[in-house]
Amino acid sequence: MAPTLFFEQMLNGLQLGMMLFLMASGLTLVVGIMNFVNLAHGSLYMIGAFLAVTVLMQTGNHLLALGAGIVGTALVGLLIEWFIAQPLYGRDHLDQVLCTFGIILFLNELARVIWGSAPLRMDVPEWLDGSVDLAGIAYPVYRLAIIVVSALVALGLHLVITRTRLGMLIRAGAADRLMIVGLGVNIQFLYALVFAAGAALAALAGILAAPIYTVQTGMGDHILILTLVVIVIGGIGSVHGALAASLLVGVIDTIGRVTLPAGFGNILIYVPMAMILFWRPRGLFPSHG
DSSP: OHHHHHHHHHHHHHHHHHHHHHHHHHHHHHHHHHHOOTHHHHHHHHHHHHHHHHHHHHHHHHHHHHHHHHHHHHHHHHHHIIIIIITTTTTOOOOOOHHHHHHHHHHHHHHHHHSSSBBBBBOGGGGOSSSSEEETEEEEEEHHHHHHHHHHHHHHHHHHHHHHHHHHHHHHHHHHHHHHHHHHOOOOHHHHHHHHHHHHHHHHHHHHTTTSSSTTTHHHHHHHHHHHHHHHHHHHTTTHHHHHHHHHHHHHHHHHHSOOTTTHHHHHHHHHHHHHHOOTTSSSSOOOO
């Protein structure tokens, strides 16, 4: 592979990895703190993109579309937490998997009824259109913006989790849920907040991905698989692990698709996951212990 092509694909892998982090950071907290396996997390990615493209078509304002997609999806996440997730807390993980898989089917069909089966296109904002020269490569400004925005979100999450009381509760919840209940923490409020935040992050990922890919029914299914791989590698409940694993998976997936024959690149990301499960089953950065 030529050095310039390798550099370009590394940037693409970094961009994919940062988008995966937006997905994985929310989901890993939901699984780690709430002990709830939410397969419908990819559907929240899809809903965020659909809401944003709908508002954009009506108003032409990208920032308004971004805000509407994030807030609207967070509200959908709250509804899912209140009416579906809460009755399943403490139940077997199989019950949670089956129920949230049903939500995937329901939301996919609902999206098809509302928006139709034809893919929708979301244009890149004019102020992020074009490219910049990076080491002789004309690289899209929008992809660089995704990297920057995702990095700022990662920094914000780090500060919240490590420097605030809310972050202390989140870390304690990931380590020992019974302990924070015994300390008198409003666990239902914490659960709802974490679930809504995870939904908002998934929506942000979907909105950022919309101009690169198409907005269509089921668009969250593939990204969910990559997100689960990230969580397994990084460690359940660990935001730092989600960041490291997201970058690893993003780069491996991108480079593999370019350098390996068709089909082999698609399965390359499962190799490190298998190795982690064999030698370090709790992930690279487990949240506790």
